[in-house]
Amino acid sequence: MERILFGDNQFFAVNHISDEKSRMQSIKFKDDNAIIKTLDEARSFGINTFMCTTHDRIANICNVIRDNPEKYKDFKILPCMPYAHKYANAVTELGIADTLKQYVPGNFLGSLFKGGIAFLSKDYLSIMELLVDAEMKMFKGIDTPVIFLQNVITDLFLGLRADEILVAFYHYVKKKYNADAGFITMNMPKLLDVLEKGGIQNPIICSSINKVGFRMSGGKQIYEDYLRTRKFRAVAMQVLGGGAIAPKEAIEYVCNLPNIESILFGASSKANIQNTIENIQYFDSK
């Protein structure tokens, strides 16, 4: 993976410290053109990887990328699935079973429910695979070397001890999409232990890593210990602690940690994109 990955929170009004800022972002990125413009600004500084959720609007962005093959020749997308609010809202409305019926393509589930027999392990894995395929549809023809599972799903299964599903996701995206699986989590140490136990060596794990210890479950110390002593491909997100840490100080901390393969960040303005990239390059070179 490239050293710097460009994220998409700003496009979809995800802001961890301010509802006001979130509203402003929602206004700024109302049109898909505004998203493309910002992606192009990031590209102008050499960032060629966009890590994004499988939000409906990303389908439009993918169309633009497919329609301009020359312009986006080396451009990569790292999909993060699923866009959880879509499912969460559906579960509130329909319950778990009917939500799956709505989102799993074909009549696989319908026939399962009709059968009235016990659900087998392979049935759940089939459901997982069908859902992954549904989310991947919009990326057809685009280079997606890593496919991430969103933290709410990774951590839900982690807590439920359904490790097998996480391992099955890893193998499925390898087999079907020739991609590496990535796992976003708010519980990095616990997840690494579980993935290793499931036979996954050197997994890609994206987690909050920042100077103030924000969303680093179990504490900053254990994260630093794992980075120092364990083998995995770490992606640092929320490096600015949601914007609460001064940018220079925040980047300096992350760049000085061992074993961080990539840094994920998002920004709305050209100046902030440039600033963050320059900070990373400056501290990397030191």
Added chain:
Amino acid sequence: MIKVALIGAGKMGISHLSILGAHPDVELVGVCDTSKMVLDFLSKYSGFNCFTDYQKMIAEVNPQAVFVAVPTKLHYSIIKDLLNRNIHVFAEKPFCLTSVQGDELIKLAESRKLYTQVGYHNKFVGTFNEVKRIVNSGALGSINHFTAEAYGPVVIRPKQETWRSDPSEGGGCLLDYASHVIDLVNDILSPVSIVKGSLLKSIYSKNVEDAVYSLLQLSNNVSGVLAVNWSDETNRKMSTSITINGMKGKVISDANELKVFLKSSSGVVGYTKGWNIKYITDLTPKVDFYLRGEEYSAQIDYFINVLAGKAPNTINTFKSAWYTDKAIELIKESAK
């Protein structure tokens, strides 16, 4: 290890299960639900002992505490049964459909010296705790008004009816969304004692209200406005906020950001004259396992600590949730 079981593995129940599953002091002894698909999953992958009949589960696995996350209509009878079997209870919010039912359960739990908690998770959000600390410090002076709000995108088109759209089962914006906001006001300021008038508005739903607008008076005589709308898709997810106006200052807070204006230096550490901004990043409780927000883990940590005798049973008790049920009744009455 504390032996815990859960009844109702729906949206909140599954979330609780995951947090409980990762908790080092919890032995999850049983899960009860009506969905075959969910139960088969949980027994195959999680190795949980699953049941479709909660009474059978209790008899077999003998839990010390049970999480109840079934539709609100079922709370009263199930919780009463659990208390009668000397089991500690964590219930999802709202507590009961009537204050009479709640009253009975409070007395029963007290007589049996059982620990109780209701899942009003905003009590474990760092910014709101800080609001309470500032109010209690007296830095705002005498309080003259509050505005308590929540907006979000739950019902944004006419849609399929579920228990959430049935008022007799605990559906509607008042019991679901507004209860959180009322509970926050009760806790930070004082319990609602009089409702001067309310508008319960249906926007997309046929049988329940999608918005609640109400004028509230609290037992300390402070009055203010409640404005809650779950049909507002300009918010990506539920956004709860509280504004408190005092003679010496003002607080505006949501779950992420706290803004405090003081007319003069207050003596409260960390706050000076004029605007002061604090973020959740500085105020959030640290947790060992994170699923959807620190507050969901923190409330479970707290309940487990209470059961282990490490914390007093003072936050989100049945009694505090009863004040919210009572306010909901008053609002319904005033809207007639």
